[in-house]
Amino acid sequence: MLDSLWTPTTVGGISLPHRLVMAPMTRDRSTPEGVPTELNAEYYAQRASHALIITEGTQPCADGQGYLLTPGIHNDEQIAGWRKVIDAVHAAGGRIVIQLMHVGRISHPDNTPHGRRPVAPSAIRPEGVMFTASGPQEMPTPRALSTQEVAATVDDFRRAAAAAVAAGADGVEIHGANGYLVHQFLSDNTNQRTDRYGGSLDNRIRFAVEVAAAVADEIGAERTGLRISPGNPYNDIAESDTAELYPALLDALRPLNLAYLHVMHTGDEALLHTLRAQWPATLILNRGGTDLPTRAKDIDNGTADLVSVGALALANPDLVEQLRAGAELNAPDPATYYGGGAAGYTDYPTYTN
Numbered sequence: 001m002l003d004s005l006w007t008p009t010t011v012g013g014i015s016l017p018h019r020l021v022m023a024p025m026t027r028d029r030s031t032p033e034g035v036p037t038e039l040n041a042e043y044y045a046q047r048a049s050h051a052l053i054i055t056e057g058t059q060p061c062a063d064g065q066g067y068l069l070t071p072g073i074h075n076d077e078q079i080a081g082w083r084k085v086i087d088a089v090h091a092a093g094g095r096i097v098i099q100l101m102h103v104g105r106i107s108h109p110d111n112t113p114h115g116r117r118p119v120a121p122s123a124i125r126p127e128g129v130m131f132t133a134s135g136p137q138e139m140p141t142p143r144a145l146s147t148q149e150v151a152a153t154v155d156d157f158r159r160a161a162a163a164a165v166a167a168g169a170d171g172v173e174i175h176g177a178n179g180y181l182v183h184q185f186l187s188d189n190t191n192q193r194t195d196r197y198g199g200s201l202d203n204r205i206r207f208a209v210e211v212a213a214a215v216a217d218e219i220g221a222e223r224t225g226l227r228i229s230p231g232n233p234y235n236d237i238a239e240s241d242t243a244e245l246y247p248a249l250l251d252a253l254r255p256l257n258l259a260y261l262h263v264m265h266t267g268d269e270a271l272l273h274t275l276r277a278q279w280p281a282t283l284i285l286n287r288g289g290t291d292l293p294t295r296a297k298d299i300d301n302g303t304a305d306l307v308s309v310g311a312l313a314l315a316n317p318d319l320v321e322q323l324r325a326g327a328e329l330n331a332p333d334p335a336t337y338y339g340g341g342a343a344g345y346t347d348y349p350t351y352t353n
Helices: 038-046 076-091 147-166 181-186 206-219 242-256 269-278 292-300 311-315 319-325
Strands: 009-011 014-016 020-022 052-058 096-100 129-132 135-138 171-175 224-228 260-264 282-286 306-309
Touching (some): 020 319, 038 076, 076 147, 147 171, 171 206, 181 206, 206 224, 206 242, 260 269, 292 306
Parallel strands (some): 020 306, 052 096, 224 260, 260 282, 282 306
Antiparallel strands (some): 009 014, 129 135
């Protein structure tokens, strides 16, 4: 029933033994300075039998941080921390890419190293609260990036990609989903700019395309992926033109020959099949809580080349071995998803113990 998951493939320049990918998941267990730890290295190395590990969102610059205890990849200490993580994964036989995530307006000054107001395409406050060390607080109205600052932010992604590869990563994934900065530029409810980055479809996709082009130029397209989530309302996103927006984005991205597109599916099957038809390279699909036989069918029928799983990978370090053995899977504990120590992070039982 799951046979199609276990066939080898190649993604960009990375040879993979099968097609079950670990999705990126924020776990809030780095140091307050954004440095990955030995505990992070243990967590990722435990999951090295996944075809590919996509790490938690990692800020490419200080302004990119929104949550407490998330890792960065923009200074020497953070790079050294990631090198320990990546070395541990490689020693365990795995492959790992770092997801570059700039949160944009989904932030609070108390959670950043500099205490500045969040930045965004436009000065539009998101609904909702942010958890801080002093408790939940309303997110403030962000400051709109100037045209020059947008270009500087593209360069932040470029430098972060170079740093990820310097740390030994097999590549990077640009986070263009879930209401964070790249998604904020795409969506017309968060992007009300009047310069070359706002208004028309071509202008709203420009930032995503420039980031992808800069990263691909820096580390090679064969090491560069992009994640999108068409129609996802998370983090106060309200896209009014999804059916036109994402095909336009893929048309602009296709000449870059990126290694893969990672789609977080939010229910629009017609759009998913349109995007699949437009994207000749590897497509990784995440269907959320859908069962694994359904996900395997996506590979069988060509909708996806690989599938990614989140909570299953979180709760089952050796998920691949457990599935192949037909073993009973662990249930994830939501109370330990974010923050804390080893509990609910590195202490889930494996098939062999």
